[in-house]
Amino acid sequence: MNVAEFLQPSEGELRTALVLVPVLPSLAVFALGAAFLAGIPLKERTIVRAVSTLLSLSFAIVCMLGLHWLRSPLGAIDVRAGSWFSIDHYHFEVAFLLDRLSLTMAFATGSIALLIARFSERYLHREAGFGRYFLLLALFVAGMQLLVLAGSYDLLFAGWELVGLSSMLLISFYHLRPGPMRAALRAMTVYRLADVGLLVAGVILHQSTGSSEFADAFDPGRWPHVATHLQPGTATTIGLLLLLSVLGKSAQFPLGGWLPRAMEGPTPSSALFYGALSVHAGVYLLLRSAPLLERSPTASLVVGLVGLLTAVHATLAARTHADAKSMLAYATATQVGLMLVAIGLHWWNWVLLHLVAHAFLRTLQLLRAPSALRDAQELRAALQQQEATVPGFGRWSHFAGAETLAKLHHLALRRFLVDEAIERYFVSPLMTASRIADRAEQRWVTLLSHLPLAFAESTKEQAPRTAEKRAP
């Protein structure tokens, strides 16, 4: 078989190849998972070989798909791999979409994941959760590839959830300490809340076009110049719902508080998720939904504003925090916010470039985070600074008085108390309401089932215990 033939696969081969991209990493998940469940001790080398081989194969297929796409005359190749299940009027089509956007993302995902796998082999040597780490890494790659190659919101959602799950489990990698567990729980809660947006958006899209596939919802064309026949109102609704899920996944204002707290796992997993890929998943979702946003100036405006707010909030926080990982987390959030601003302005190609370049840059910076001390020492030596120069407020001191800047500094260091505000104005009332509802329900149930009142009394006594949760 010569190269040309190789790059001109039949429909069936294309389908198989596409399915393999996420399936190969998930094979590693199943194999490792089965071995752990069966209690088979695996050598580090075996684990690494298994995962790296499957990730490399998956990446190789992405590269071949890329070459194939370059040679094809179409801007986008729509591949239906089959139907997962169907009920009445609903068919869950396993559809993939190959275009510039998805291939770029799949390429970045595959290559960065391989880099991280290679890095982690030595970095995590002898760590107690070595196997677990690589299992989660493979799970993440499977999810991320599914997410970026998906041809419909439904399939994308499946990948989205896998990414969220692996993210949460890696934040809590050190599950014996309370800090990582709390951070993981917070991330998961935010994900759960935000993912409702994506789910509902899919449903609405289904309602209005009869399908949640991109190929049906949007007109054919070369991304990003794809039109849609959706009504502007529907487009706005869907766009805003999508934005809700982006707020969670890409840590945007006001749901971004979990990101700086998520840097609890081993450094390479932080790099992979919160520097490189997971944090950009939301940006990808909006890029994918470019036609929707083109159709809805309102949604575009809101996206841009949210991005701007995030960027300003994050850049101020990044300037005031003094630990390497928080600084990088907020620097990342700043740039992701700016990507949203550019999305609001419909600079699609710029955003894609910004995204990929940013992913590589932050990966390098996060992997090198432990070098911060050496870097500072080297800079000081080369600049012949006798003492640590104490940076002031830089250019900002031209714009505001010292007192204002001092206040701003403290506010930024307290992260503008966004989490506290959410706690006070959203979580607390919600919890109180739930508790009231819970008590009311208990009463109703007692009343309706005609149980003696003594039982109701005994349940009442437990109330103070639930109240403890309210403490700070």
Added chain:
Amino acid sequence: MQRAHALGTMQRSTQEPPHEALHAVLEHTKHVLPAQGPIGTFVHHNTLHAYEHLSFHEAIAEACELRGARGYLSEEKYRAALREERITLAGIDEALAQRGTDGFVGKLSRRSIERLQLAHGILPEAPAGFRWRTEEQQLTTRFRDDVSEAAKRKIIDGTHQWIGDPSAEKEFAKLLHPRTSLAALRALYGAEPSAAAVSLLWNVCAALHPRRKRAHGTPAELPHRHYLQTVGALDPARAVSELLGRFLSSYLDEGMARWSMPDRHKGLLVSAEAFLRSGGMLREEWVCNAQERLAAHLQAQASTTDLLLQLLNEFDVPQAQWDDWIPRFLFAQAGWSGMIARLETHPEDRRAGAPSVALDAFLALRLLLEAECVQSIARSLGHRGSLPSFLKTLRHRSVLEAHEDGLHGGPFLLFQLAQLAGIAPRELWNDGPGHAQQLVDALERFTPLQRQRVFQEAFEQHHLHVCTSAIEKNRAHNAQEQAVAPRFQVLFCIDDREEAMRRHFEELAPDHYTFGVAGFFGVAMNFRSLDDPRPSALCPVVVTPQHAVEEEVEAEEDKYAQRRARRRRAYALLRREVLDASQSFARGALLTPFLGVLAAIPLALTVFFPRKTAQLSERVRTTLLPPPKTHLVTDRDAAHPALGFTLTERIERVAATLENIGLTRNFAPLVALLGHGASTNNNPHHSAYECGACGGRNGGPNARAFAAIANEPEVREGLRARGIELPNDCWFLGGWHDTTTDAVTLFDTDRVPEQHRSALKALTTALDQARGLSAQERCRRFEHAPVDLTPEQALVHVEERSVDLSQARPELGHATNAMCIVGRRTISKGLFLDRRSFLVSYDPSTDAEGALLERILGAVVPVGAGINLEYYFSTVDEDRWGAGTKLPHNLVGLLGVLEGVSGDLRTGLPRQMIEVHEPVRLLCVVEATPEALLRAAKNRPEVGRLVGNGWVRLVSMDPDTGKFLLFRGGEFVPFQPNEHPLPVVATARDWYRGHSSFLPPARLQSKREGSQTARKELHE
């Protein structure tokens, strides 16, 4: 050293005025908090330094109780060491004999009970665990796995007789009812004798029901969070620590954040008030309250002490308990508290204009925040009333929690003992409940802490015997060998990591001689290299250098040097700008697309080809920034009035070092000094890998300075006047050995006179061979290194480790340290010591008065003990004394590492440095008489304290007879090592090949005779 302020004076009378008492308690607290300074210079020190006035074991008991930490390995780990024969039963017996338990309980000697406890572990179970194990693991019908066959036989046979005895039926009625019946037991015996026997034994134990006696002393007053935990409330310390951690990281930041905290110079409390004030109504209620109280306090300009007294009163802490309560309270954020105490007590570590720190202010701030936080928790729990009344209620509730002593306690302990000791059920039953109770009491008397202590001593005892036996035999062998005229003499640091390098270098030829001397070579100096912005002290931390030395460019190279400085500056500016921009707003957005592409390439290269990438960037660096020729300014002259040493001082420095190591005649034509350093990448703990004798820095400049001084003709004349026969045709060379890559760099080789050129070449070749062999030997411990590496491949492997971004273990540091040999090399030469020993050269024959010994021990013992004990404590409890795994570490404020983003500042050594370490106290074998040693210990109080209190183990080896005396219980007692064979092998590789763990000493077959003839042939 003044920090060893006696903690014993803790019993202060309550009549003392509160202000003074509080001051004293704060001083005491500063000492028990972690003492590690900013991480840029990591100096190994005894983690329990504050307790050095106590004996080692007492200190552990006291410090660990206060901190809630472990002071020894877990019993499980000791038992694993026992299985691997790192601890022997003989060693355990010796340690038990030291403990001095005598007497019998019934037929069992107490000693044998304790031995069983150690060897097998006889531990009680928690009620739930007991239930589970009974149901799931048939605990009461199966023998423990480690019961000997003889014991099983005895129990089964005894059971057989008993249940077959018709006269015993009445006993059984009493014993078995209502659990089971004799008939059932007999039936079970028919089917499964051992199950029946165990079951009967269990029934006997349950019926005897001995009780565990707990010491019910008055428990110490614990900080409130312990009581809050018992009622399931939230931990107030967590919320407060998170808030304070964020504040402190910015307040104490040494230049990491892009915006520094404004108005830091106004002090901790003022800045904290401003920080807490921000956020207005969004803040939590308790933060508001705390801030308002703090503001009121600042407004009133009251003293911090008054605030502290008021808060301690609120927490209802009686004055008598302050010195216990306050450290416990601060341990909730031990890392940051320790850093504050450290910065306060060592202002010299801080840059000019750094914000003020004071532990009392921090304590007040923390107390204030926690007081308000606990109040808010109290409110949320429905408590109305004052803080003290809430805390009283809490304490009351947690004391009520009684321990019920069920079957899982006493009976279960007895049951295990009976199995292991092979006590037949009937015997146990006939001896009655009083006897059973005595057995359990005997078990309980040997507390976990005492068991660990015995284990630790047994561990060390075995090590002592193996090492001394090897030295004894080796000395006898070496005594028969004749010295040959030296060709090369190389002075290394005493560092344990240099042991292999020295051995390999010596094994190459019999006229290779090496010496061990503290790696600053007696040249204590404030050194500033060409690339340093400011000088740093290159000497042990206990010394304050009085002299400054600078690296100076040769006049003709000035042009290049200036160009180099310009380029370095330009590159640094670019780097800083890019780094800054990548984390900023608009510039970040504009630059990222380009930077990202640029980042992807080095990222991929460095992850996949770390060594090649590093070589490439090094090549680029040397091409763009060629290092100019330089020399060190060591002479104080008119041109450099503030630099260098005077002639007398220079002579004094060289003479002292040469005298210390006993090198005063028979000089080789070429004498080299090798300092050492490390090269690691992506590693905040880098400094911990460098030379401890140079204050956690590279000792190369000291070697270079020493060589330059020793080569001066005037200095030589002065030396000769002092009786040091240093001929004029002898040349000194300085250099440094990289302990990570095993590279050897020699300085100023272009200045070597013509006559020594060929010798220099030969020396370089020999050092190259030695470093290859050293790297090869080190690789046996790296799991990622293939087993059969040649020396060249091994060098490639270790070089790759040093530049690999992903390598958390560039080298193993001092992880193998265990011993220190002070004496002539003839006692240790040719001995494979597995890189486990500090090697200090000392010639007792030239030191009649013991003045040299005193000088040497004064430097070596504190440094060696500091390293050894830091490794010890980081190993035995990596959560409290150590820094835990490196992987989530997060550099903060250029001060230290946080664990993740939510954790505390971590002190001590990370797991990746200590995981192969075997925690034994440093065994010092000194070739000196006990009188000389006692004199040295008396004149050097820090040595006396460490030795006298058992922080290091000391063995005197008689210089003439080679007889050992062991220092124990305040005196030297004769000591004869157990017989351990000393294997003889041709090369070190024959001994270590195929092993990755610790190896006992072996003797390398002397090739001296053979190789000497070979070399002669080569020369002719």
